[in-house]
Amino acid sequence: MTGDNGKGKQGGKAQQYGVTPQSVDFNDWYNEVVKKADLADNSPVAGAMVVRPYGSALWENIVRWLDDRFKATGHESLVFPTLIPMGFITKEADHVEGFAPELFTVNKIGTEVLAEPYVMRPTSETIIGHMWAGWLNSYRDLPFLHYQWGSVFRAELRTKAFLRTSEFYWHEGHTAHADEPEARAEVRQMLDIYHEFCRDVLALPVVRGEKTESERFAGAVATYSIEGMMRDGKALQSGTSHYLGQNFSRAFDVKYQTREQKEEFAHTTSWAISSRIIGAIIMTHGDDAGLIMPPRIAPIQVVVIPVGRKENFDEMVAEGEQLAAELRAQGVRVRVDKRDGVTNGFKYNDWELKGVPVRVELGPRDLESGVVVVKSRNADDKETLPRAEAVAGMTARLDGIHTWLLDRATEYLRSHTLEVDDYDAFKQAIENGNWVRAYHCGDADCEKAIKDDTKATTRNVPLDDAEFFSERGEGTCVRCSKPSAYGKRVIFGRQY
Template structure:
């Protein structure tokens, strides 16, 4: 898998491989390789001895943890409680909902032996927990007084994917899955929408990425759901990624697992359900949504390290500079900033600059003896590359403000990028051309599966979602029939 690097002509020699190994592939010409490079070289994760599974390393896990913290608070604020169901599910449970089993059976992993003996009934390692949860809810729910049930769990999931990629599609991954039960259709639908809107705000305000939010077509719907809603973000290669889903389950699982309650009038009714989730795929979403030719670029709100201090010293100034760096770090920490002092003694500052840029740290502080003499430091921004001196007095407040500005700038850049690569198209030829060059195509669709499939076969692009804001009469771009609105077409992860 050798990589060739172009010769820098003025140097008059080949850039040797030892040098180029420090660099990453070109994001514009070799996106998949770029992705692998940044994940590996930034120490986010690596693949494991078991195909398709990954070891998440501390820097990558910290990113996930930051997302988990914000989301978990948001779930609790909206009235949800956490609990935990086991990973192993009796095979027979999975069989009870017809669409569900059809959707998940091909990618299930089974436990067949335990204690040295073959099990009487195989156990499925959960590909999602609807079945075991609804089986249990049947016992937990008796009356309208037990409703709503607003539960969430943080768990690992196993789906035997055929083509795994770190964070984007792994056989084992981490996620949260909310499973709620309600007394009325309206209430369950409201819950579905509350969560998908929560996901949208999270991705916008915390991950700094704009999304399209909308209904899924019947073809793209979750196995067992009546309606699926999703948020779709654009990656730097102009492909779409589904960043979160929220499902209105209707009474499908209640009927499959006989989950009923007595209403105020004493009548038995089936309960209404929802389920919703986001996963470690969000890490991949951030990587591909913000990365550039220099590597990763993390929004301050989730960056494991928000400010890195690179001390610059010689032997005779080491103690002075390092001492000042640690004092500053203490101040920044007190101001709530996630800060790190890069004390690696054997590396030159220049190397560290590039290293932390590749690893996506939003702000870098350079601190040397000359700065200390002037009671200042030099602050460099990852996104703009701009470097400027800042007085040490009041530095914590100044950096808090810069982090906020960076968060905003990153969202705006992502939005500009998405706008530039999103087009309304009104002919099938235009749609095919756009899907070929990459980007989101907003086109009218008659809601027929035949037309949807035609597009998929011709372009490999799919309908990512059907946003409410694109409603309005028109003619289907494929067949010319009446269309209730535009939908988002794109190639997707």
């Protein structure tokens, strides 16, 4: 995404009106929304984006919610270096195989050429394992419940803001436990927190499940994911939680003395949600007019637009500030649009494109009659309401928009996931922008053959208590007709 970095995005221009409709070109729609809503811009660094204030405010809200939950569940933040000695990456065999092609290499510091180069972290299991080895003595020290916020670096050939960038933003959780059951309970706890966050905060329905072997994290014993469906039918892996067994603890000598005075390697986990979750928000909720921000995470929940003419504009702005103060007293995040160089129509379109959940228009005549005009981003029509009622009902209105978004996305997910037992039907369903639920033999080569034929991969095997697609059953592989593995249907789909 080396940038055109063109003029004309700050300060509002008439050209900002509108984006390519989703139905015409989903990809263009996405790129235009990202830029015109001021979420992000291209950068002069290959594969990296610049996150602009509106995108940064959204990310800060995401960070805040998750960080509070991590702390509430006993986790502690740390800060590890961005660089990792190259030799660390090669210590866990699967890990290096997975990441070697994507590494950023630092070969020089000042004028000194390094004998052993550093890599910019693609993830931090290795250096954290190294540090843990120094901190861990006894079973009394465990568990380690650690996480850090930061960016990581993985080369991307074709980049797309938030979805695939060579530098991206995330937390990485890393925990170490005395035994496997405790470690697996942690893996599940974090997956469930991610699920709760997506459903209850972002209004994103996601399927919790376990990844098949070929889709596992490099070095993991088991990888679990939450998978969401975008409005073009593609999947977006929205969060992962890994049980790493003793793979990394053996590689980095993370061992402890048990209660019985024996030496034992720790069982470790790691888990992450990254800035690509913003891509999921955009592509699950957006429409032809632009973004729709889920209200509970929206940087601006309500925009107040004074619509007076020149002679009473200042008065209307003052009225708008008063209304905003009343809404803020209820904990609502409000912006008053005081720009005087642009038309009301421009403002309406601008805030719709930015996906602000509720717009309140405040005009002099309405004000005389004690009413305001309210427009929910998901509604077709404006409503004229008594001012007091509009204020008092705002929190419920925002909750209603949350529910509307979640219901709509859930309906989309359900209706675009087809149960298929025949390979031609499989190919057709994928081609038409669906997910497929199918029995599969569990063989990695067979998965690869399906991927080569259809570009679809296994998304996950839903957990027994996932709210979607969790029914148990047996059948024959949709492609090769061998007996099915997993005890249930597997979800296939194309993915971001």
